[in-house]
Amino acid sequence: MTYQALYREWRSQTFDDMVGQKMITQTLKNAIIQDKVSHAYLFTGPRGTGKTSAAKVFAKAINCQHSVNGEPCNQCEDCIGITEGRVNDVIEIDAASNNGVEEIRDIRDKVKYAPTQVTYKVYIIDEVHMLSTGAFNALLKTLEEPPKHVVFILATTEPHKIPATIISRTQRFDFKRINIEDIEEHLAMILNNKEVSFEEPAVKIIARAAEGGMRDALSILDQALSFSDEGLTVKDALEVTGSLTSEIMDLYLSHCIEGNTEEALAVLNQLLNEGKESNRIVENLLLYCRDLLVYLKAPKVLEQQVGLITDGFKDLSHQVSTITLYQLINELNETQKEIRFSHQPTVYLEVMTVKLSTSQKTEAVVVSEASELPDSKVQFLMDKINLLEKELLQLKTTGITQNTAVSENKNTNQTKKSSKQATYRIPTEQVYQVLEKASKAQLVSVKDAWIELLQFLTVTQRAMIKASEPVAASEDSLIIAFDYEILCHKASQDNELLLSMKNGFERLIQYSPNLISVPKDQWTELRQSFISQMDQDGSSEEKKAKIEKDPVVEEAKELFGSLVNIIED
Incomplete structure (x- = not known):
């Protein structure tokens, strides 16, 4: 008999065989036991996490006449036939190569015929996100009102590419990465x-x-x-x-920490000459630094992991500080991002090595020189630093009116011009209109979709949006607070970014808001100003009256009486 690959030989044949997806397998088993099998399922998640295996096990379980607790027996003729791919009523389709309208129309025409060998006719469509727009439209009506004897199981690694109209007609299960x-x-x-x-x-x-x-x-x-x-x-x-040994990582990081640039580069060249991939080198070093950090702060977490804590690992943990590890991890993370889009990854590795070793050496020199200063000089410098910190805090609080006044005396026209360029005009009226109609439920919905929204943006747009967060949302508008005023100004004028975000929200949560940008450092003041204005107008009393008439509030009053305290959210 010909050799069979391990991943085929050990493919899960029951729900209990599946690793790391307990919640999903238990839900599917309960649906079979309680006879609540839906007409369409969507299995999403990274590659190799069990989506297709779960679909085949589910197809066997709902068609097995001898199933026990939702599990297929894998011994009857139907189970064996489905496992071997001999049952014509269980059809597995690769959407990557069958993504046209004609293939889906063919399915639509055949679903009306009853199964010939088993109870349910099951269509497993793998990589369903590859279907064309026309194919999705052709599938839509069939998914909405399929015959009782048909079950669709859609599997994909990229759920954000599937139309919301398709997702809403399925039961979605998100397969997670396995521990x-x-x-x-x-x-x-x-x-x-x-x-x-x-x-x-x-x-x-x-x-x-x-x-x-x-x-x-x-x-x-x-x-x-x-x-x-x-x-x-x-x-x-x-x-x-292509992974690195603990010894070689100990040696490389030791040279970086000690500031030995030449030795660190020599170790790097050795790894490259051995054929190690650049991304694998950075990934291994990043994980190793993470382990060092965890060992320094929570050693018991790693004590149970056999083979991880070596003598070299312990020695290195005594040499490196927590702050140094933060710097190493940040630099490795940035290099990992750069390597993905570079045709010369070796250059980035060499630059990274020089940065790591040079920064640690510079820090060591500064600490050494500071330790040699007399106590009076150190105290003087500390007082100077404290004074500068106080001045900086005062400038952040009160602004720089004095400095600008001096500069206006020197060059009034130039100062006015620069201030106009630097200041972003906040659409206060629009912000107030959104706050007047804002709801917490809408904001929560936006925040839940915020991370997925990044997938619809370009790399540049993603970097800009990562420095912001949604702070208020109404039915037709959304306020976004940016960390920096310059990004706020740029985002408000970037029509392509605004359109991409609206389209992303539309696909994710059927929400097409008017986007309003505000600087984060002025958001609290804006919100407080709105609340004060509401109090003056008496609007807050009206709002409170509406809350008190809420049936939930009334029921709470009946249950708890005077103990109820109504707080506006």
């Missing part, structure tokens, strides 16, 4: 079952390299077993995954 510990346990079980000897740190290396995907983990394990002579060793796992 490293769960992947390790599953890989160890497979190796024990196949009677293959292995080193526990090797399994950990493979689990980390899989990045939450069980299929990727099994593929890497398969490759490592083919590469190794006898059993699975740490050396084999490192070679196959």
Whole structure:
């Protein structure tokens, strides 16, 4: 018999076999037990997390005549036929290669015919986000009112590309990335079952390299077993995954911390000459620095992880400070972002190495020189710093009216011109109109979709929006507070950004707001001014009266009497 890859050999055949998706599998089993099978499901999540496997198990479970607690028996003719792909009523379609209108129309014409071999006719459409707009429209009516004997299961890694009209007609299940510990346990079980000897740190290396995907983990394990002579060793796992050894990372980080730029570059060149990928180098160093930080602040968290805490790891943790680790992690993270879009990743690695080693050396020199200063000089410098901090705080609070007055005497026209360019005019009237009709429910809905909204924006737009947050929302308008006034001004004039955000909200939560930008440092003052104005107009009393007439409030009064205290949110 021909060899079968591990990810195919160990594909989940029951819900209990699935790793790391307990909530989803339990919900599907309960639906089968209670006879509440829906007509359409949407399985979303990263690659290799069990979407297609869950769809096939579900297809077997709803058609199995001997199912127990929602699980298929995998022994009857129907279960075996579905597993082997011989049942014509369970159709698996790859939307990447069948994404046209004609293919979906063909499905629409065939769904009206009853199944011939099993109870339910099941259509599993993989990578459904690849369907064209016309194909989605053709599928829409069928999803809305399908025959009772048909079940659709849509699977995708990119749910944001699916029209909201399709999503609203399905039950959505979001498959999450699988925990490293769960992947390790599953890989160890497979190796024990196949009677293959292995080193526990090797399994950990493979689990980390899989990045939450069980299929990727099994593929890497398969490759490592083919590469190794006898059993699975740490050396084999490192070679196959391209990961770095703890010793080489200890050496590299030690040189960076000590400010030895030449030695750090020599270690980097050694890694590159061995064929290590640039992104893998940065990723391993980033995770290693994260482990060091966790070990410094919460050592018990890592004590249970076999093979992670080596002697070199402990020695390095004694050399490095928390602040230094923050700097290392930030620099590694920035380099990781740059490498993704660069054709010369080696250059970024070398620049990163120079930055890491130089900054640590500079810090060490400053600390050394400061320690040699006499106590009186140190105290003088500390007093100077405290005075500057107070002045800075005062400037932030009261502004720079005195300085601007002096500069106006020197050059009045130039100052007026620059002030006009730097000041952003806040649309106060529009802000008040939004606050008057704002609701907490609408704001919560916007905040829930805020992270997903970034997927609809370009890299430049994403960077701008990350420095902002939604602060108030009504049915037709949204106020966004920006960290910096210059970004606020730029965003308010960027029509392409505003259109992209409106389209994104429309697809995510069916919300098409008029976007209003305000600087974050002036938002509190604006809101307080509105509240004061409401109090003067007596509007707050009217609002309170409406709240008191709310049936929920009245019921609370009946239950608790005078203990009820109404607070406006």
